[in-house]
Structure formats: C-alpha cells, structure tokens
Amino acid sequence: MFSPVAIAVVSAAQSDQNPSRNSESDAVITLSAPKSVKKLIKKYISFPVESFTNDTAQASFVRKAKQEIKELLATEGYFTPTVTLEDQLAGEKPTLKVIPGTRTRVVEVTIEFQGDLAADTPEHQKRMEQLRASWPLTPRKFFRNSAWEEAKASLLSSIAENEYAAAQIVSSQAEVDPATATAKLRIVIDSGPVFYFGDLQISGLKQYDQSLVSNYAPYKKGNPYRRDQLLAFQSALQNLPHFSSVSVSIDPDIAYHQAVPVNVILTEAHSQRIAVGAGYSTNTGARGEINYRNYKFNFLNRPLNLSSLLRYEQKRQTFSAKLDTIPDENNYIYSLGAKIERTDIEDLKTFNQRVSFTRDRTTERIQTQYGITWQREDRRPVGAPHTISEALALDSWWRYHNVDNPLFTRRGHISEIRLSGGTHYALSERDFVRMYARHQHWWPIGARDVLYLRAEVGYTLASSRLGIPQEYLFRAGGINSVRGHNFLSLGVSEGDAIVGGRTLGTGTLEYVHWFTHNWGAALFTDVGDAADSWQSFNPSLGYGSGIRWRSPAGPLALDLARRHETGTLHIHFSIAAAF
Numbered sequence: 192m193f194s195p196v197a198i199a200v201v202s203a204a205q206s207d208q209n210p211s212r213n214s215e216s217d218a219v220i221t222l223s224a225p226k227s228v229k230k231l232i233k234k235y236i237s238f239p240v241e242s243f244t245n246d247t248a249q250a251s252f253v254r255k256a257k258q259e260i261k262e263l264l265a266t267e268g269y270f271t272p273t274v275t276l277e278d279q280l281a282g283e284k285p286t287l288k289v290i291p292g293t294r295t296r297v298v299e300v301t302i303e304f305q306g307d308l309a310a311d312t313p314e315h316q317k318r319m320e321q322l323r324a325s326w327p328l329t330p331r332k333f334f335r336n337s338a339w340e341e342a343k344a345s346l347l348s349s350i351a352e353n354e355y356a357a358a359q360i361v362s363s364q365a366e367v368d369p370a371t372a373t374a375k376l377r378i379v380i381d382s383g384p385v386f387y388f389g390d391l392q393i394s395g396l397k398q399y400d401q402s403l404v405s406n407y408a409p410y411k412k413g414n415p416y417r418r419d420q421l422l423a424f425q426s427a428l429q430n431l432p433h434f435s436s437v438s439v440s441i442d443p444d445i446a447y448h449q450a451v452p453v454n455v456i457l458t459e460a461h462s463q464r465i466a467v468g469a470g471y472s473t474n475t476g477a478r479g480e481i482n483y484r485n486y487k488f489n490f491l492n493r494p495l496n497l498s499s500l501l502r503y504e505q506k507r508q509t510f511s512a513k514l515d516t517i518p519d520e521n522n523y524i525y526s527l528g529a530k531i532e533r534t535d536i537e538d539l540k541t542f543n544q545r546v547s548f549t550r551d552r553t554t555e556r557i558q559t560q561y562g563i564t565w566q567r568e569d570r571r572p573v574g575a576p577h578t579i580s581e582a583l584a585l586d587s588w589w590r591y592h593n594v595d596n597p598l599f600t601r602r603g604h605i606s607e608i609r610l611s612g613g614t615h616y617a618l619s620e621r622d623f624v625r626m627y628a629r630h631q632h633w634w635p636i637g638a639r640d641v642l643y644l645r646a647e648v649g650y651t652l653a654s655s656r657l658g659i660p661q662e663y664l665f666r667a668g669g670i671n672s673v674r675g676h677n678f679l680s681l682g683v684s685e686g687d688a689i690v691g692g693r694t695l696g697t698g699t700l701e702y703v704h705w706f707t708h709n710w711g712a713a714l715f716t717d718v719g720d721a722a723d724s725w726q727s728f729n730p731s732l733g734y735g736s737g738i739r740w741r742s743p744a745g746p747l748a749l750d751l752a753r754r755h756e757t758g759t760l761h762i763h764f765s766i767a768a769a770f
Contacts, residue, residue, distance in 0.1 A: 219243070220252075220276075224289035228264060232289065235263055253287070260289060266336040268295040270369040293372040295334045300326060301377040302346070308355060308382035322349060334374040339365055343378060350382055352418040356443040356451065357383035386416035386443065389450030395457035398487055399433060399517075400494065404455055406518045407431075409555075416441070416451065423555055428455070433486050435460040462487040472765035474669045474678040475536075476505025488514070506678070507534045524551045526562075536679050538573040538688035541661060549586075560588040565618065568660040574686025580658045583618035586611045594633065599741055601641050604632040611663055620658035625651045627695075639705040645671075647719075649695035656683065656693055656723055664691025667721040670763050672697055674717050674752035675733025677761070682721045692723035696730070703739055711739040715750070731756060742766065 219242050224232060236259055243249040257274040264272045271292035276285055302323050308315055328334070328342040343363055350358040361379040368374075388410050393401055407427040410420045425439035436458040441451045466482040480502040488497035496515040502508070513528035525548075532543045549562030565583045587610045594603030609627040613619035629647035636642050649665050656664055666689060669678035683692040697719025705711035716734040737750030750763040 219284060221284050221286045222289070223277075223286050225291065228267070228269065228289065228291050231267065232260055232263065236260060238287075249285075256287060264289075264291055268334040268374075269293075270295055270367055270372070295367055295369075295372045295374050297328055297330050297332050297334050297376060298373040299375040300328070300330060301375075302326060303377075303379045304382060305361060305379065306355070306358075306382035307384050308350065308358075322346060325349065328376065334365070334367070339376070346378070347380060350380060351443075354385045354415045354417075355382040356386040356416050356418075356441060357445050357448070359383070383443075383445055384448040386441070386448045386451050388412055388414050388416060389447065389452045391455055392452045393455045393457065395459065398459055398462055402520075403431075403433065403517050404428065404457070406520050406522060408453075413450070421453070424453075426555075428457070432464070432484065433460060433462075434458060460486075470766055472670065473761075473763050474765070475507050478502065478504045490514070506536050507532065509533075522552055522554070524553075525549070526551060537666075537677065537682075538686075539661075539690055540571040540573075542569040543567070543660065543662075547586075556591055556593055558588075558590040558592075560586070562586050566660055566662070570661070570690075572685045572688030572690055575688060578657070580620055580660050581618060582613045582620065582623075582660050582663065584611045584613040584663065599746060600633045601635050602633055604630065606630045613663075621653055621655065623651055623653035623659050623663060625649070625663045636702075639711075641703045641705075643699070643701040643703065645697075645699040645701075647695065647697050651693040653693060656691065661691045664693060665695035665721040666691050667695060667697050667719050670748075670750075670765055672717070673719045673731060673733050674715065674735065674750055674763050675754035675759075675761050676731065681719070681731060683723045692721050694723070694725050694728050695719075695721045696728065705739070709741045713737045713739055713748075713750070715752075717752070733761075735760075737763075 219239050222229060222232060222238065236256060238256075239252060243252070253276045260274050261272055264270075269291040273288075273290040273292065275288050277288055278285060304319055304322075308319065326342060326346065328338050332338075343360060347358060347360055359381055361381050363378040364376070366375045366377075389412065391401070391405055391408070393404055396404065407424060409423050409427070410417070414420075421439055421441065425437055428434060428437040428439065434457050438454075438456040440454050442454070443451070462485065464482075464484045464486075466484075468478075468480045468482070470478045472478065480500060482501075483497075483499045485497040488495045494517055496517070497512070498515070499510075499512040501510050509530065509532045511528065511530040513526055516525045518524050528547050528549070530543075530545050530547075532541075534541045534543075543566060545564055545566035547562055547564040549560050551558070551560045563583070563585055565581075567579065567581045569577075569579050571577045588607070589609075590605070590607040592603070592605040594600045594605065607629050610625070612624040614622045627647070627649040629645070632644045634642045634644075651659065651663055651665070653659060666679040666682035667673050668676035668680040672678075673681060680689055682689040684690075697717065699715060699717050701713055701715035703711050703713045714736050716732070718730050718732050720728055720730045722728040732755035733752045734755065735750055735752035737748055740747040744766060747766045748764070752761050752763060753759070754761065
C-alpha cells in the first residue's frame with residue numbers, strides 16, 4: 192500500500208528570511224553530505240557560528256535542523272533521509288551527517304479530463320492525446336516538488352490558451368511510497384466550456400475613434416478564444432504611438448462563454464510629438480534630425496496621422512512629409528508622401544524630388560507595401576555630363592521577419608523582396624523593371640555567441656542605365672554592405688564619379704563572441720560588387736574584426752576592415768541617439 196507523504200516546500204522566499212549563510216569554517220557544526228544535496232542544504236539551512244551555551248541549546252538546534260533538512264530533501268524526492276549528529280573528537284567540531292537515501296522516481300502518471308474537452312470526438316481525443324504526450328514528468332524521471340508544480344501549471348496553461356479560458360485543476364495528488372522510493376501522479380482537469388470572443392469594452396479612449404482600436408483586433412467576433420490572439424492584439428496596440436499604456440484581457444466567467452467581452456484599458460499619449468536626434472556613421476557622416484508627428488491631424492473631417500522629418504547628414508540632406516490614414520478593418524494604411532533629398536557621395540551629386548501614394552499592411556510577422564511613385568532626379572557626376580531623369584514607377588515590397596529580439600537579435604531571420612517598374616509610355620524616360628531580394632539569418636552559438644549571414648541580390652532589367660533614377664539602380668560598399676570600401680564606392684565609373692549600375696550581389700558572414708552581456712568582438716568577411724552587367728560584375732572581398740556594444744542608445748559597432756585587393760584599411764562606425 193502507498194502511504195501518502197506530505198511534502199513541505201522550502202522556497203527561496205522563505206530562505207531570504209533566514210539569517211545569512213555562513214561559511215563552513217565559521218560554523219560550530221560541520222556538515223557531511225553527498226555533493227548532490229550538500230549545496231542545497233547549505234543554501235537554505237543556517238548553521239550557528241557561536242558555541243552553544245549548553246547541551247539543551249545544541250539538542251534544540253539539532254532537532255530543528257533534522258526537521259528542516261528532511262522537509263527540504265523531500266522537495267527534491269528524498270523521502271527517507273537519515274540525519275545524525277556525530278560526536279566530535281578532541282579539538283574537532285561535531286558533524287551533522289546527512290544520508291539522503293534513495294531518490295524517488297515517478298512510476299505512474301494518470302491525467303483525466305472533464306468538461307467540453309472530454310467529448311468523444313476525434314478532434315477532442317487527438318488534443319487530449321497531445322496534452323498527455325507533452326507531460327514532462329514521465330515515468331522513470333526523478334520526482335521533484337518544483338517539477339510537479341511546473342508540470343501541472345504547464346498542462347493547465349496549454350489547455351487554457353485555446354478555447355478553454357476557464358480551465359481549472361479539479362484535483363491533483365502525488366502518492367509517494369518511501370519504502371520503494373516510487374511516486375504515482377494523478378491530476379484531473381476540468382476544461383469548462385469553449386469560450387468565444389465577444390464585444391470590445393474599451394476604457395480610456397478620449398481623443399480617437401474606437402475604430403483605431405477595433406481595427407487591430409486579429410480575430411472576429413464569435414471566433415473561439417485564443418490567448419495568443421489576445422496577446423497579439425495587446426502588442427499591436429502597445430506599438431501604436433497613440434497610447435502610452437495598454438492592457439487587453441478577458442474575465443473567464445463561464446456565464447459569458449458564448450460571447451466573452453474583451454476588456455481594453457488604455458492610456459492615451461500626447462497627440463503631438465517633436466523628437467530630436469543625433470548620430471554619426473562613417474557611411475554618411477555626422478547627423479542631426481528633427482521629427483514632428485501629429486496623430487490627430489484632421490483633413491476634411493477625416494482623422495489622419497501627419498509626420499515630417501528634417502535630417503541633415505554630411506553627405507545627405509532630407510526633408511519629408513507624409514499623411515497616413517487610420518488602419519481600416521483589414522489593417523490597411525493608405526499614405527500620401529513627399530520627399531526632397533540632396534546627396535553628395537563618391538563625386539556624384541543628386542537632387543531628388545518625389546511624390547508617392549502607398550498602401551501598407553503590417554501583421555505580426557509580415558509587412559507589405561504597394562504603391563506608385565513619381566520622382567525627378569537632377570544628377571551631376573564630376574567629370575561627366577549633367578542629366579535630369581524622371582520616372583513614374585509601380586512599386587511593391589514584401590518583408591518577413593521572425594527574430595527573438597528586433598534590437599539585439601540572436602536567433603531568427605528576415606527576408607525581403609522588392610519589385611519596381613516603369614515605362615516610357617507613362618512619364619518615365621525608359622522602360623525598366625527592378626528586382627531586389629535580401630535575406631538575413633542569425634544562429635545562436637553556445638550560451639552567448641552569434642553567427643550572422645546576410646545575402647542580397649538585385650537586377651534592373653533595362654536596355655541602359657541612362658535615364659533611370661539612382662533609386663532603381665545599385666551601388667555597394669560600406670556598413671551593411673561590403674566593408675573595406677567607402678560608402679557606395681562600388682558601382683559604375685562615370686567620369687570621376689561612381690554611379691548606380693544594373694546588377695548587385697553582396698554577402699556577409701560574421702561571428703560575434705560576447706565576453707559580457709554588453710561587450711563583444713566580431714570577425715567578419717564581406718564580398719560583393721555592383722556593376723552595369725553581370726559580365727562586368729567583379730566581386731570585391733573585405734574582412735576584419737570589430738567591437739560590439741549594447742549601448743543604452745542602441746547597438747554600436749566599430750569595425751576595422753581590410754580590402755583584400757589593395758590591402759588598405761577602413762574604419763566603419765555607427766551610433767545614433769534620440770532625445
């Protein structure tokens with residue numbers, strides 16, 4: 192027969208209330224125990240550093256220590272420990288000897304379900320089988336109280352995350368037989384009824400229409416409840432600049448399971464913002480910028496988002512303004528933008544004016560954009576004729592990202608594809624189709640290190656590069672391209688300048704070793720080129736090492752790269768900060 196044993200848990204919180212742990216050399220009683228439990232006992236049990244006043248005080252300590260050690264070892268599956276005090280020899284300290292005994296193993300697991308989940312249908316039977324198969328504390332594993340509690344919590348969470356928001360544990364029992372060091376586990380869970388999403392109940396919304404919130408809901412009213420959709424809804428609202436805080440939840444009351452209200456509690460941010468930033472990059476030099484945003488701009492009684500940017504860099508100066516609609520029920524945003532940009536890079540001066548209209552959609556992992564752009568470019572290469580080109584282009588862009596941390600990525604990948612084109616029949620000087628693709632991948636190595644791979648390829652299908660704005664051609668070199676070369680110094684020679692060509696191919700392989708959480712070192716190799724045809728494409732190689740710092744302002748990289756063909760060294764550096 193199994194004799195149920197009560198398990199007392201000695202938690203870390205309880206240990207914090209105990210006196211500070213003392214080194215064994217300071218204690219008046221030494222501890223003798225196997226390494227498997229000695230560290231645990233010393234962490235949670237205090238040993239006196241002052242001599243006992245009498246035998247009664249010593250006996251009291253030993254009696255209390257025996258009880259605490261037995262309770263502590265029970266949480267790790269040792270239910271038959273032997274704790275004895277061995278008398279000291281002359282001049283030696285008494286020893287508290289602990290023999291933990293045989294560690295208890297799980298021999299049987301019974302998981303029963305009640306409620307809607309227990310229905311006799313193939314779908315429900317399959318889900319119950321999956322839940323039982325995912326139970327971590329399987330037979331032959333050591334029984335630990337913390338593992339038992341974690342397994343129950345994980346099982347309950349797996350049931351409650353989809354459909355059964357009110358799932359609860361009806362009973363759970365761990366029957367331990369100390370004589371045979373075995374444990375039988377039994378848990379009964381009531382799933383309750385299936386919950387369905389109901390109406391939104393929004394509080395804290397004063398300046399904006401409710402559609403700003405409801406259009407970001409990833410579910411439809413009447414859909415079965417899913418916790419990940421609730422979290423995605425909250426995350427989407429938190430990423431909006433309109434709100435400073437967001438909480439999305441439901442009350443799992445079975446009385447409302449057919450249409451459970453979704454509670455959204457918001458705190459609105461200021462509707463207008465001005466941001467100032469500064470930075471430096473070896474690509475474009477020192478930078479300063481002013482950014483103005485108005486999230487409640489009204490045009491013809493239609494709420495819009497207005498944003499504008501004035502950025503001054505040593506090699507590039509930009510002013511842009513854009514009007515965005517509030518996301519509709521399909522999460523589409525329509526934008527009308529204008530931009531003026533002047534550049535002076537590798538002896539090529541350009542002055543570009545453009546107007547664009549786009550439709551954007553952002554989901555949890557995918558961003559898409561479709562639009563039409565008209566632009567006029569004044570191009571002045573040193574030592575070559577001054578030209579002006581115009582283009583009206585249809586543009587599409589797709590991006591997929593799945594990374595663990597957008598700012599400090601260690602695992603995941605990002606892929607993007609862009610397709611653009613124009614024709615001389617519609618306000619373009621030349622027929623062209625531009626195709627571009629890029630992929631980035633991060634692999635974690637060991638506990639801290641990261642291996643990074645980047646590859647990009649582009650091609651503009653046209654009879655000539657002439658008459659096509661630089662945005663639809665390609666240059667390479669610098670940070671995020673081919674280090675060891677100046678920014679956009681790989682391309683087509685035209686006079687003394689480097690201009691864009693119709694082909695591009697670059698790649699990066701980088702290994703980062705983090706010495707601490709914030710500081711690391713990198714080894715890298717870059718290869719690639721930009722040319723006017725694949726026949727003239729001649730990849731250049733750059734390699735080197737650098738320093739990585741997770742700074743409060745964002746990631747910082749300082750690299751020293753060597754150009755393989757000439758042996759010249761280049762320093763590449765970038766950092767930015769917002770105020």
